Amino acid sequence: xxVVSQHPSRVICKSGTxxxxxxxxxxxxxxxxxxxxxxxxxxxxxMATSNEGSKAxxxxxxxxxxxxINHASLTLSTLTVTSAHPEDSSFYICSxxxxxxxxxxxxxxxxxxxxVL
Amino acid sequence: QQQVKxxxxxxxxxxxxxxxxxxxxxxxxxxxxxxxxQFPGKGPALLIAIRPxxxxxxxxxxxxxxxxxxxxxxxxxxxxQPGDSATYFCAALISxxxxxxxxxxxxxxxxx
Numbered sequence: 001x002x003v004v005s006q007h008p009s010r011v012i013c014k015s016g017t018x019x020x021x022x023x024x025x026x027x028x029x030x031x032x033x034x035x036x037x038x039x040x041x042x043x044x045x046x047m048a049t050s051n052e053g054s055k056a057x058x059x060x061x062x063x064x065x066x067x068x069i070n071h072a073s074l075t076l077s078t079l080t081v082t083s084a085h086p087e088d089s090s091f092y093i094c095s096x097x098x099x100x101x102x103x104x105x106x107x108x109x110x111x112x113x114x115x116v117l
Numbered sequence: 118q119q120q121v122k123x124x125x126x127x128x129x130x131x132x133x134x135x136x137x138x139x140x141x142x143x144x145x146x147x148x149x150x151x152x153x154x155q156f157p158g159k160g161p162a163l164l165i166a167i168r169p170x171x172x173x174x175x176x177x178x179x180x181x182x183x184x185x186x187x188x189x190x191x192x193x194x195x196x197x198q199p200g201d202s203a204t205y206f207c208a209a210l211i212s213x214x215x216x217x218x219x220x221x222x223x224x225x226x227x228x229x
Contacts, residue, residue, distance in 0.1 A: 042221075042222070044161070044206070044219050046217075049215070049216075093160045093161070094160075095160075104210065108160035108163075110159055111158065
């Protein structure tokens with residue numbers, strides 16, 4: 001299957017600092033990527049949809065100024081958690097939509113565990 | 118109703134047994150139904166998927182059964198192994214969009 005690479009896998013930062021998470025589609029072009037947040041033993045919570053070359057679409061209740069998303073190329077989307085606080089500590093996962101040959105598939109990155117001290 | 122209801126929440130199966138996870142939906146605009154497997158600390162991995170024009174799809178030990186009239190679909194894991202112990206999510210894609218709706222997940226534990 002297609003590979004989506006997400007980095008870093010784990011990050012610990014001090015409160016008030018910003019953290020950038022990268023999501024890359026390695027063998028296909030992804031015009032649409034998604035960012036999720038997952039709390040322990042819970043399902044995936046969609047935060048925003050990242051569209052190449054345009055502004056991201058945020059889900060209700062997600063602060064766009066806090067969670068900055070940039071999708072500058074067809075293979076890279078980044079999520080920056082600005083002025084991180086302990087309540088932002090969570091598991092963040094990206095996914096990329098693969099629509100080659102008109103076959104719809106959604107592939108996920110390996111996730112980033114963010115711990116804000 | 119853009120919900121996908123998944124059950125059970127957790128499941129314990131003996132090695133070699135069959136694991137069955139069920140999902141139900143109400144929105145008839147869903148037209149693609151994938152299943153994902155997630156190990157702790159990792160992102161979900163696409164296991165198998167089905168479209169509503171097919172009633173069953175099998176890939177190795179994994180089978181999706183789809184009942185369009187009942188708006189239900191299920192994942193069957195045959196000959197379950199301890200390595201299958203993970204959390205499984207069903208999902209549904211809204212036709213004409215790229216929006217996926219995920220189930221709440223099922224934590225499967227296969228006993229050795």
